[in-house]
Amino acid sequence: MPKRKAERIPEDGMRINKYIAHCGVTSRRKADDLVEDGRVQVNGQTVTEHGTQIQRGDRVQVNGEAISLDAPTYFLLNKDKDTISTTDDPKGRDTVLDLLNTSENEKEGLFPVGRLDRNTTGALLLTNDGDLAHRLMHPRYEIEKVYFVRVRQNVKPDQIDRLRRGVELEDGPAAADRVAYAGSKNEIGLSLHEGRNRQVRRMMEALGHEVVHLQRTSYAGLTTEGLRRGHARRLHEHEVGALHRLVDL
Structure with missing residues (x-):
């Protein structure tokens, strides 16, 4: 299925909070907090200014982990019972990522948008698009x-x-x-x-x-119709576009 193309850094650079959000780490507002807390490094140097511009070729790390503008990924999961809506469970229980039939590399950075409790089944969106996820969960947009x-x-x-x-x-x-x-x-x-x-x-x-x-x-208009319990599918390009329009992106 098609995915939205990876965003390129403009010639005049990209503001650091936007870069972090588009890498799927977190929302822009929370990215500002990461910068303030000294948890972001650019080319090996800690940055604390919100106005920092990321240039093409810069190496960016958050909490010591390298991040990059890979193409955002979007999955709709029909969550099964006895599955935890997290990316990792210290008790060793199955998580929603365990239900994705894709490579471990592609799972890296994915997270559920919101959560369903352990025994609730159904539609759950997983993505690495931090900006979209933050807006979908924000009460302002009444999803x-x-x-x-x-x-x-x-x-x-x-x-x-x-x-x-x-x-x-x-x-x-x-x-x-x-x-x-x-x-x-x-x-x-x-x-x-x-x-x-x-x-x-x-x-x-x-x-x-x-x-x-x-x-x-x-x-958010995405239904589990035709999607078996415990299975996931990639979103179509028009579905991704519809989600972005819902939250003014």
Whole structure:
């Protein structure tokens, strides 16, 4: 599948925070923090000025590790259960990177955009594009996530209304943007633009329901349709472009 071309450093240079972000290390704002903390070296010299310009041929390191403007990579994963949404797990459990059928070199630098808890399945984006990932996770852009939820008991119509109006959680009220039955009365589909920890499960628990199956069927318009559980695919060029337009890149 096509990938967005690697960005070239302009003849007059590239600001250091932009360079770090485009290498997939982190967002531009957090890149500024790395510079301030003295954790960035250019040609062997520590730099602390935000306005530092990276020139063609410069050697850049962050925390002693060399970085470069490789072509950004984008995967959509249909996450399986019992898989951790991290790049490494000290307990030795399977991570989302273990599900990618690609080389270890290509996995280097990839990270999940947001996370799904261990027993939640479905759409998860993995990339090394730091700028895009940061914006997709930022509340300002209100990225839509769509879920299929199955609970043990039937969901009453007034509870559907409560999900629309909002339920009170320990970290503040939470409401679904859209919600409807999805087959049986104990199955619903709902969409959110927030991304709080275990939000869907906690919303259902607030109504007295235990979630027995939770699947994210869509993230930022990317769906798991046709993608087997535990498998991933590269994004098409038009999908990458659509993601960038969603967050004004």
